[in-house]
Amino acid sequence: MTEYDEAIKLTGPDDQGRYTGTLSDDWAIGGAVNGGLLMSLATAATAACSTSADGHADPLTYSGVFLSPGTAGEITAYPQILRTGRSMTTAEVRTTQRVDGIEVERSRALLTLGDLDRYAEPVLKSEPAPDMPGPEDCPSAADAPPTPLTGSGFLKRFDLRLDPATVGWAIGRPSGKGEMRGWLKLADERDFDATSLLMALDAFPPVSFDLGSQGWVPTVEFTGYVRAVPAPGWLCMRLSTSTVTGGLLEEDAQIWDSTGRLVAHSRQLASARFPS
Template structure:
């Protein structure tokens, strides 16, 4: 079992409930990474809906910061149809609600096989240089690595023209892109894509605002089962206001397909 699969594993402990153990390796700033938490919930939903193994869309509202340790996923299936199922899932730690998720599940392979072959995409992959010309997250300052242990969980190679924030010279374009893969070599799948959409540093870094940016709401659309190999990921924002910012994400696989899209609303990092 890969490290990622071990960390998102759940065990059924009731009719509609699953026990989980949130791993300390996914901590960033003041809590556990929101994309990882979404993958934990998705793992429970996959087990609960065995004929519909793939998240199609998941929308999560984060009620409070999670901490490493025991947790429970509670599932309420609202409709289980022929090709799609809709469910509400909550992640709890003791008496504390951590997040609520509205999810639609299905079988991506079956949906693509049943649909028309037409696929029209106007989005284009990020213009990333070859990996050997990009900058590894392992070169991040020690202070950043201490506050974000999850950087050890994956390999991330940044576009060299978008890391000015690391040396005090942010571009202020609100865009960060990188190559990505899990550190243990596990190939990507629909569940791991849920973590990928929240893996890069917040785009507020590119405005000279480093630090933890707590997610308030995160929505992910999974469009394809990704091909093996490195992923290309881009995060961008167009609007910072009211102490919050939106962050759009695209994930492209090694076959050049747009495999996942995400949007989140997050709090701006605290200015110290």
């Protein structure tokens, strides 16, 4: 079993429809388990619930909020099917952890599930992948100087390489353009699937770093779309932002697979701190 499959492994459902898993510091940044992994785990529970109820398995949309940081330890997912039609299933899912004997909610989301193959063709319009050097010509995050970010367990789970044209922030020279590009693979060589694409959408360093932000950049709200099951190989990613006011910014992420097909995209509202 790969590291990722182990991280989202679930047992259940129990007699109350709950699924349980275990979060690990191996997927944490700064003491909190990455929200992308939490989204993938919640989606896996929802897909299992959906298919057991004669619903659909592939995530098409995920719209959620993070209510408190996930930490290492047992986590419970509560998926609920709201409606199942011929082509799509709508569901809600909550995740919780017990803290000092009290159940604390970590995330809540609405999902649309379906069959991605049904919507794969024809492609009438799609944004092309950005023009940038290949992975072999992009610096690896593994070669960066030690920092709380590069030393995190989460980043070690990936082979992440950044376009040299958008990596100035890593050496204290943010461009101010609010754009980041690069390549992504899982370190254990597992290929991405529809569910893990949600994690990939939240795997890059925050685009606010290219604007000079410092410290943790928590997500306020996240909406992601999965458009196709990715082909094996590297994912190409681009992050950008166009509006930053009062410490809030939107972060748009796009993912193309190794064939150049756009397979996922998202927008999140995030909070960031900038030098005064």
